[in-house]
Amino acid sequence: MKATTNPEDTISLEERFQLATYKKMPVVVERGEGVWIYASNGDRYLDLYGGHAVAGTGHCHPQVVKAIREQTEKILFYSNLVYSEARARAAEKLVSIAPAKLSKAFFCNSGTEANENAMRMARMATSRENVISFSGGFHGRTADAISATFLGKYREIGKPNVPGHLQAEFGDIDSVRALVNESVAAIMLEPIQSMAGVKMSDPSFYRALRELCDERGIVLIYDEVQTGVGRTGDWFFAGSDAGDGVVPDIITMAKALGSGIPVGACLVTEEIALHIKENDLGTTFGGGMIAMSAVTATLEAIENDRMLENVQAVEPYLRNRLKEVEQVVSVRGRGFLLGLEFVGKAKSIHEALLEQKIITGTSSDSKVLRLLPPLCLNTEEVDLFVKNLMRVLG
Numbered sequence: 001m002k003a004t005t006n007p008e009d010t011i012s013l014e015e016r017f018q019l020a021t022y023k024k025m026p027v028v029v030e031r032g033e034g035v036w037i038y039a040s041n042g043d044r045y046l047d048l049y050g051g052h053a054v055a056g057t058g059h060c061h062p063q064v065v066k067a068i069r070e071q072t073e074k075i076l077f078y079s080n081l082v083y084s085e086a087r088a089r090a091a092e093k094l095v096s097i098a099p100a101k102l103s104k105a106f107f108c109n110s111g112t113e114a115n116e117n118a119m120r121m122a123r124m125a126t127s128r129e130n131v132i133s134f135s136g137g138f139h140g141r142t143a144d145a146i147s148a149t150f151l152g153k154y155r156e157i158g159k160p161n162v163p164g165h166l167q168a169e170f171g172d173i174d175s176v177r178a179l180v181n182e183s184v185a186a187i188m189l190e191p192i193q194s195m196a197g198v199k200m201s202d203p204s205f206y207r208a209l210r211e212l213c214d215e216r217g218i219v220l221i222y223d224e225v226q227t228g229v230g231r232t233g234d235w236f237f238a239g240s241d242a243g244d245g246v247v248p249d250i251i252t253m254a255k256a257l258g259s260g261i262p263v264g265a266c267l268v269t270e271e272i273a274l275h276i277k278e279n280d281l282g283t284t285f286g287g288g289m290i291a292m293s294a295v296t297a298t299l300e301a302i303e304n305d306r307m308l309e310n311v312q313a314v315e316p317y318l319r320n321r322l323k324e325v326e327q328v329v330s331v332r333g334r335g336f337l338l339g340l341e342f343v344g345k346a347k348s349i350h351e352a353l354l355e356q357k358i359i360t361g362t363s364s365d366s367k368v369l370r371l372l373p374p375l376c377l378n379t380e381e382v383d384l385f386v387k388n389l390m391r392v393l394g
């Protein structure tokens with residue numbers, strides 16, 4: 001059967017030929033622009049989910065599209081065995097926006113891979129094996145990362161798990177202290193636990209983790225796959241006021257980093273970098289030219305369009321407007337990583353909003369609706385969301 005533009009045919013082809021591992025929305029996406037996506041039946045949707053937090057710069061940001069297009073006309077790919085201007089510029093740019101002590105980049109292709117490499121580097125740097133991570137954290141689906149994921153059924157899916165993973169309670173420093181001994185290489189956390197329902201801790205928790213790691217020679221890893229690249233209104237949660245200015249030894253990121261081109265990265269301190277030698281880490285596609293041109297263009301677009309400032313201005317506006325919605329019990333998170341807690345189930349609200357052509361996300365907390373919109377969302381679009389939210393809540 002030939003490819004077709006008929007939406008029903010597209011749905012039935014995917015259903016027939018793709019493994020049924022995703023619960024899909026009944027939307028056949030055709031194109032995107034800024035915070036909007038357009039379906040092939042002509043419908044337009046306000047995208048407050050950003051394709052899983054990926055569309056940080058918005059869909060098809062012209063500067064990102066132009067950079068990728070120009071790169072495709074030069075060379076699509078060559079591995080890390082040669083130097084490349086695209087890679088050099090991306091690494092320089094990424095390091096320039098990170099907290100000063102994170103001065104070296106390693107490029108890979110996804111969030112889970114960034115976390116695998118971060119844990120590997122921590123083990124190499126400390127000559128220890130164990131990793132402490134937290135209840136409610138999500139770190140990816142490859143073997144080591146899923147073994148560090150103490151959320152729902154994920155570890156079960158990943159069995160047999162990689163040994164040496166220990167679970168502490170998010171926000172409870174005593175639970176971490178109780179697990180620390182001479183075999184702990186790393187403490188890894190999502191500084192804001194997104195999938196768990198957008199849970200943040202008190203700033204003192206991040207500070208206490210930093211002090212504990214310093215005392216005991218443990219590597220502190222922030223998984224910023226969701227919080228990174230501007231989502232919280234800062235470039236990273238690392239170094240921000242929300243985290244008491246704490247800077248970890250490694251940050252991992254992916255999702256919004258390439259505006260939709262798959263790319264992940266670890267940023268590490270000079271001290272960690274000293275332990276990593278030739279051939280210790282590697283991946284064929286990491287640092288490829290298309291991905292690298294997307295990274296540089298993404299970071300430059302966020303700067304040029306003053307998107308961090310936009311997030312900082314629109315977040316309080318959105319929070320204020322949500323005060324008018326009685327059924328919203330609390331608003332968690334920071335910047336454009338927000339969890340709206342309702343009295344009842346968020347799933348039915350998500351579905352009702354979808355009927356109003358607004359895409360939101362759910363979470364593993366059944367009462368929490370997640371918003372992860374592009375960083376260019378404006379106050380008019382917020383008004384449209386709030387109006388429709390009120391409508392679906394009656």
Ligand SMILES: Cc1ncc(COP(=O)(O)O)c(C=O)c1O
Pocket residue numbers: 109110111112113115138139140141190194223224225226254255
């Ligand atoms: C916090 C966090 N870490 C890691 C991952 C895994 O990233 P990827 O799906 O790119 O492997 C995700 C994905 O949702 C995530 O939210």
